[in-house]
Amino acid sequence: MTSIAIPRPAYAERPWILDWLTTVDHKKLGILYLYTTMFFFAVGGILALLVRAQLAVADNTFVNNDAYNQIFTMHASAMLFLFIIPVWAGFGNYIVPLQIGAADMAFPRINALSFWLIPPAGLLMFSGFLFGGASDVGWTAYSPLARSSGVGLDLWIISVIILGVSSTIGAANFMVTMFRMRAPGMTMFRMPIFCWTMLVTAVLQLLATPVLASGLAMLYIDRNFGGSFFDPNGGGNAILWQNIFWFYSHPAVYIMILPGMGIISEILPVFARKPLFGYKAFVFATMGIGGLGFSVWAHHMFTTGAVLKPWFGFMTFMIGVPTGVKMFNWLGTLWRGSITFEAPMLFALGFLSMFLIGGINGTFSAAVPVDFAIHDTYFVVAHIHYVLFGGAVFAVFAGLYYWFPKIWGRRLDERLARIHFALQFIGFNLAFFPMHLLGLDGMPRRIATYSESSGWETLNLISTIGAFLIGVAMIPFIINVVMAFLRPKDQPNDPWEGNTLEWWTTSPPPVHNFDSLPEVHSERPLWDLRHGKAAH
Amino acid sequence: MPSTGKLRVIRRVNLLISAALLAIASISPAFAGWGMPEPITDQAKRIQDLWVFTLIIALAVFFAVEGALLYAIFRYRKRSDELPKQTHGSTALEIVWTTIPVLIVITLFSYSFIVLRDVEKKAPSDALSIEVDGFQFSWQFTYDLARLGQGQAPAQEGTFSIIGTAAQEPTFVIPVGEPVEFRLKSNDVIHSFYLPNFHYKLDVVPGRDNRFVITANQTGEFTGQCAELCGINHALMRFHVRVVERAEFDKWVAEQVANKATVRQP
Numbered sequence: 072m073t074s075i076a077i078p079r080p081a082y083a084e085r086p087w088i089l090d091w092l093t094t095v096d097h098k099k100l101g102i103l104y105l106y107t108t109m110f111f112f113a114v115g116g117i118l119a120l121l122v123r124a125q126l127a128v129a130d131n132t133f134v135n136n137d138a139y140n141q142i143f144t145m146h147a148s149a150m151l152f153l154f155i156i157p158v159w160a161g162f163g164n165y166i167v168p169l170q171i172g173a174a175d176m177a178f179p180r181i182n183a184l185s186f187w188l189i190p191p192a193g194l195l196m197f198s199g200f201l202f203g204g205a206s207d208v209g210w211t212a213y214s215p216l217a218r219s220s221g222v223g224l225d226l227w228i229i230s231v232i233i234l235g236v237s238s239t240i241g242a243a244n245f246m247v248t249m250f251r252m253r254a255p256g257m258t259m260f261r262m263p264i265f266c267w268t269m270l271v272t273a274v275l276q277l278l279a280t281p282v283l284a285s286g287l288a289m290l291y292i293d294r295n296f297g298g299s300f301f302d303p304n305g306g307g308n309a310i311l312w313q314n315i316f317w318f319y320s321h322p323a324v325y326i327m328i329l330p331g332m333g334i335i336s337e338i339l340p341v342f343a344r345k346p347l348f349g350y351k352a353f354v355f356a357t358m359g360i361g362g363l364g365f366s367v368w369a370h371h372m373f374t375t376g377a378v379l380k381p382w383f384g385f386m387t388f389m390i391g392v393p394t395g396v397k398m399f400n401w402l403g404t405l406w407r408g409s410i411t412f413e414a415p416m417l418f419a420l421g422f423l424s425m426f427l428i429g430g431i432n433g434t435f436s437a438a439v440p441v442d443f444a445i446h447d448t449y450f451v452v453a454h455i456h457y458v459l460f461g462g463a464v465f466a467v468f469a470g471l472y473y474w475f476p477k478i479w480g481r482r483l484d485e486r487l488a489r490i491h492f493a494l495q496f497i498g499f500n501l502a503f504f505p506m507h508l509l510g511l512d513g514m515p516r517r518i519a520t521y522s523e524s525s526g527w528e529t530l531n532l533i534s535t536i537g538a539f540l541i542g543v544a545m546i547p548f549i550i551n552v553v554m555a556f557l558r559p560k561d562q563p564n565d566p567w568e569g570n571t572l573e574w575w576t577t578s579p580p581p582v583h584n585f586d587s588l589p590e591v592h593s594e595r596p597l598w599d600l601r602h603g604k605a606a607h
Numbered sequence: 608m609p610s611t612g613k614l615r616v617i618r619r620v621n622l623l624i625s626a627a628l629l630a631i632a633s634i635s636p637a638f639a640g641w642g643m644p645e646p647i648t649d650q651a652k653r654i655q656d657l658w659v660f661t662l663i664i665a666l667a668v669f670f671a672v673e674g675a676l677l678y679a680i681f682r683y684r685k686r687s688d689e690l691p692k693q694t695h696g697s698t699a700l701e702i703v704w705t706t707i708p709v710l711i712v713i714t715l716f717s718y719s720f721i722v723l724r725d726v727e728k729k730a731p732s733d734a735l736s737i738e739v740d741g742f743q744f745s746w747q748f749t750y751d752l753a754r755l756g757q758g759q760a761p762a763q764e765g766t767f768s769i770i771g772t773a774a775q776e777p778t779f780v781i782p783v784g785e786p787v788e789f790r791l792k793s794n795d796v797i798h799s800f801y802l803p804n805f806h807y808k809l810d811v812v813p814g815r816d817n818r819f820v821i822t823a824n825q826t827g828e829f830t831g832q833c834a835e836l837c838g839i840n841h842a843l844m845r846f847h848v849r850v851v852e853r854a855e856f857d858k859w860v861a862e863q864v865a866n867k868a869t870v871r872q873p
Contacts, residue, residue, distance in 0.1 A: 136839045136840060136841075136842065137839050140836070140838075140841075207839075208836065209836050213796075213797055213835070213836070215795070215796045215797070216796040216797065216837060216838060219796075303813045303814025303815075304813070304814075308814065309797060309813055309814060309815070310812065310815070343683070344685075344690060345691050345692075345693060345694065346694075346695050348695070348697075349695075349696035349697070349700075349701055350695065350696065351696070352696060352701045374799060374808050374809055374810050374834075375810045375812060375815075375817075376809055376810065376812075376815065376817040377812070377815065380723060381720055381723065384719060384720070384723075385716050388715060388716050389709075389712060391708060391712055392705060392708045392712065395708040396701065396704060396705055396708075399700075399704040400696075402675055402676060402679060403694075403697075403700065405676070405679040405680070405683060406679055406683065407683055407691055407692060408679075408683045408691050409683065409684075409685040409686070409689070409690070409691045410679075410680065410683050410684045410685055411684070411685045412684070420676070420680060423676055424673060424676060427669065427673060427676075428669065431665045431668060431669055434661070434665065434712075434715070435661055435662075435665070437712075437715070437716075437719075438657055438715060438716075438718075438719035438722075439719055439720075439723050440653070440654045440657055440719055440722045440726050440806075441654060441658050441661060441719070443654065443726070443806065443807045443808060443809075444643065444654055444658065444803075444806040444807065444808075446808060446834070447799060447801070447808065447834040447835060448834065507642070508642055511643050511644075512642070512643075512644055512803065513644060513803025513804075515799075515801065515832060515834040516834075517836040517841065518832075518841060518842035519841070519842045520842050521842070522845075525830075602690065
């Protein structure tokens with residue numbers, strides 16, 4: 072085995088707090104991203120529990136209509152803009168440079184800026200609660216309703232623009248890092264699949280986010296400077312906002328799920344002891360989803376009567392195809408493998424079984440007449456949560472359990488992890504499966520209450536119980552993390568027998584990441600070292 | 608000739624399938640609409656047929672893939688330290704599992720396209736036409752005496768309206784068995800006119816002339832509500848429709864007309 076020696080820079084010691092505040096180390100920034108986003112996950116989760124508490128019984132007055140609209144708006148905004156999208160940037164920050172054998176991201180200072188925009192933007196968004204109420208028009212902020220909402224919405228707009236800047240410059244950083252800083256021998260088609268999904272995500276962010284920013288600027292002008300971009304009474308067009316918003320926000324759904332797919336595709340091969348089945352097909356499917364993702368936005372708008380329904384229906388059906396290819400490739404990876412069920416694998420398999428439902432129940436909206444029935448009902452709420460919770464959140468936990476030993480040098484307890492998984496899996500299905508039936512039966516989303524005569528009470532109560540069970544599931548996880556932090560760092564470089572370069576260096580890695588790098592001959596350099604190239 | 612062991616497995620699988628079918632059949636009355644409420648219009652029936660067709664394919668895909676996943680999890684768990692065969696993929700398989708979904712989605716698209724054309728057919732010019740105004744936070748239903756449907760010569764000119772409030776949910780009336788057109792108007796924000804038993808909703812957009820047609824096929828009273836977040840009392844924007852025979856409809860119209868307060872001469 073030959074390895075390439077890497078020169079080792081010298082570091083000045085700084086006080087602990089100053090070090091974290093001024094760091095440009097991708098690993099420390101990655102950790103800051105993870106802490107920040109998990110904080111907002113908790114906040115968003117508490118807001119979700121308030122929503123479910125209100126809907127537990129008919130004609131409930133636990134929170135009033137005004138508060139309810141703010142709560143569900145901030146639940147979605149926190150979960151999407153402050154948790155899921157930046158949590159991938161957190162994983163990407165920590166893992167991508169390690170996986171491609173780089174010492175850091177291409178632009179460390181821009182990287183720090185990307186992170187440090189997030190906490191103030193989050194505080195700004197939530198500060199609405201202090202100034203007469205947070206945004207209450209849904210995370211979709213449809214105009215003209217959004218023209219008349221309170222100052223909380225202005226804060227929300229500014230916050231989302233700042234978060235957009237963070238993710239746009241972050242995207243450029245990821246792209247340059249992966250294009251220019253791969254280890255010797257690592258061709259694009261030997262790049263770990265998680266990197267590939269981060270790359271496609273970065274392209275989507277770079278192309279889509281500025282469009283949202285332009286829409287938000289127009290909305291701000293409409294609200295504050297007498298504009299009428301979205302006001303038909305002033306010559307504007309109410310539907311224009313929806314076109315701009317979904318032109319960003321549908322690709323954004325892939326921004327929210329592709330890196331999760333990447334994490335799953337790292338974990339399955341390690342715990343099935345086989346390579347990812349159809350690596351190239353998987354890469355092309357990822358690009359296919361990214362490309363098609365820009366041609367389906369108006370499936371959110373079939374009931375506006377203002378879009379070309381057959382075209383967007385067809386493209387929406389078509390985007391199911393590359394998603395299906397991925398599902399089959401994951402199954403092919405497990406097939407004839409030698410599977411063990413450590414915590415990361417449990418959550419990865421949870422992802423497969425639940426994301427499958429999120430993939431399938433989305434196709435109903437592509438059948439345009441069926442969408443007329445289910446659009447804006449709880450069926451769609453069920454769909455988005457099977458994708459973003461059953462998919463993305465399970466992938467977040469899979470990634471946390473998988474990379475925890477690398478990032479923090481300690482391993483999480485398997486028994487607590489199994490309890491966490493079981494509670495979360497059961498709670499998730501109790502919370503979100505009944506929503507399919509509620510939606511079909513005609514319960515619209517975003518209603519603060521429903522009457523007893525609707526007959527929706529039982530299913531809503533089950534859903535609420537499930538949601539609180541998800542909350543309970545977080546207790547063993549938090550105990551697990553706290554207990555791990557109380558133990559000394561004892562993890563070897565490669566506790567899982569991983570395939571990719573992050574497992575080559577120490578756990579946690581030194582500031583400069585690698586003292587040396589192995590030669591890269593495939594997408595599984597560490598496997599090649601363990602078993603010899605012939606076994607590949 | 609299969610071995611006896613294989614035969615036993617086949618028999619067992621057959622037994623399992625029969626038991627599953629029996630179980631589904633026994634609970635099926637509870638799922639008469641396959642999860643959807645009763646369709647009360649010709650268009651809703653078409654949409655429900657499409658829903659059922661799509662659902663059957665979806666369930667088939669779900670059970671096939673979830674079944675394969677569960678099989679893999681149990682069958683291929685680690686039994687020894689021996690490394691499994693390192694298969695990197697198969698172009699043939701990739702082509703197969705790209706082609707099959709493409710064929711499925713083309714089928715689904717074609718069927719949904721046909722249904723789409725049918726449910727979006729325009730109203731005949733002599734159909735009953737009702738203007739629906741969504742406002743924060745209720746509805747107004749305006750009938751034009753010159754457009755009361757069934758090819759009747761207009762008895763008189765003018766309009767009458769049913770106006771609701773968030774506290775007083777409005778009830779409007781339509782006749783069964785003939786096309787009824789709804790013209791949707793809003794002057795404030797976007798609402799969505801949604802009646803679950805129509806299996807249909809259409810947004811009420813300021814500055815847009817959105818209309819749709821239904822033909823009710825049964826009488827009764829049904830409830831709908833706004834489906835697009837429109838402000839603080841969005842949840843209270845409910846309305847009711849009474850579907851009645853033509854004669855009763857005419858009687859109801861006469862009562863409304865007699866109530867001069869709601870009639871506005873042009």
